Amino acid sequence: MQFIDLKRQYKALEPAINKAVQEAIESAHFIMGPEVRALEEKLAEYVGRKYCVTCANGTDALRLALAAYDIKKGDAVFVPTFTFYASAEVISLVGAVPVFVDVDPRTYNICPRSLREAIERVKKEEKLRPRAIIAVDLFGLPADYPAIEKLAIEYNLLLIEDGAQGFGGMIGEKRACSFGDIATTSFFPAKPLGCYGDGGAVFTDEEKVKDLLESLKVHGKGQDKYDNVRIGLNSRLDTMQAAILSVKLKAFREYEMKRRQEIAKLYDLLLGGTVDVPHIPEGYVSSYAQYSILLKDEVERDQLQKKLSECSVPSMIYYKKSMHQQTVYRNNSSAYWGFPNAETVSQRILSLPMHPYLTEDEVTYICKLIAEKD
Numbered sequence: 001m002q003f004i005d006l007k008r009q010y011k012a013l014e015p016a017i018n019k020a021v022q023e024a025i026e027s028a029h030f031i032m033g034p035e036v037r038a039l040e041e042k043l044a045e046y047v048g049r050k051y052c053v054t055c056a057n058g059t060d061a062l063r064l065a066l067a068a069y070d071i072k073k074g075d076a077v078f079v080p081t082f083t084f085y086a087s088a089e090v091i092s093l094v095g096a097v098p099v100f101v102d103v104d105p106r107t108y109n110i111c112p113r114s115l116r117e118a119i120e121r122v123k124k125e126e127k128l129r130p131r132a133i134i135a136v137d138l139f140g141l142p143a144d145y146p147a148i149e150k151l152a153i154e155y156n157l158l159l160i161e162d163g164a165q166g167f168g169g170m171i172g173e174k175r176a177c178s179f180g181d182i183a184t185t186s187f188f189p190a191k192p193l194g195c196y197g198d199g200g201a202v203f204t205d206e207e208k209v210k211d212l213l214e215s216l217k218v219h220g221k222g223q224d225k226y227d228n229v230r231i232g233l234n235s236r237l238d239t240m241q242a243a244i245l246s247v248k249l250k251a252f253r254e255y256e257m258k259r260r261q262e263i264a265k266l267y268d269l270l271l272g273g274t275v276d277v278p279h280i281p282e283g284y285v286s287s288y289a290q291y292s293i294l295l296k297d298e299v300e301r302d303q304l305q306k307k308l309s310e311c312s313v314p315s316m317i318y319y320k321k322s323m324h325q326q327t328v329y330r331n332n333s334s335a336y337w338g339f340p341n342a343e344t345v346s347q348r349i350l351s352l353p354m355h356p357y358l359t360e361d362e363v364t365y366i367c368k369l370i371a372e373k374d
């Protein structure tokens, strides 16, 4: 059994993917071919944003978003401590300082109450300028944007949605990557919508920001490609990846998202009462980038992982270390504030196989192993 079975997905989409790749090769328009713009339009339309600017990966997408708003040295950017490292790394990369915030114990997303405390603390210290919030849609569940957006307005902060895991999720009728001032996603193969290599995208409603992103991702180009007006990156999505993503986006919209919901529902049904299953607040939809359960404690979690592994069921621990526990951030001043929720969750959490091509028999088998708990 695979944790995320990309081979099964390929088998299901093989003729369409082969055709898309073949056409991209034959056109020999490998960089910024017409497939890239076509994909950007489809992505923007799907998430409900005016513009999509693709780039080389989800980390660059965040970095481009920060650069577009000139986040720099002396700025504080608030970020949940329980996330994938890139969410915090990019803040340091542009010279700003990540300020870590504890997460909600049930959704694992940034906790609005802790966020307010962190903002107040930074304001009081007067060492850094509070500038932005990066909210992460962890495991596919959109963060609490209604509450976070209010705080962003109250404190005049830029709100960035890190939707690397959130693509496909919703709050009401609004889709992930349409929240905040600017949103990003990743097409790393294991994400809900993945390509066959690295890829990413930024979403905005502002034409000016879109233009800036398009310059930043191509060496800070001006009107003319060889007139460089700012410092940028080389961060483009390959034509071939765009062609593959077009096929995959179609499957994602037509049935993969639905299958993810069905599989999660079956997990919920068979596991409920035995372990804590993912908490999806009323009106929210998760794309289940991960299906993560909580065990009683670290001992029980580690025992279960061992047992699953002995029965050839892969599982993963996302994340063993929060940002405030990373060696690189040992001198970060917020790293000592205390993050009880993040620390408890990282000891108890376990992510189970999750992808649209899992069979009911496989889910049933996994749940039986978990329920037995010898």
Ligand SMILES: *Cc1c(COP(=O)(O)O)cnc(C)c1O
Binding pocket: 057, 058, 059, 060, 083, 084, 086, 087, 136, 162, 164, 165, 186, 187, 188, 198, 199, 200
């Ligand atoms: C994967 C991920 C990223 C980075 O995406 P890459 O495409 O791997 O660079 C950023 N933030 C979160 C929350 C992620 O899960």
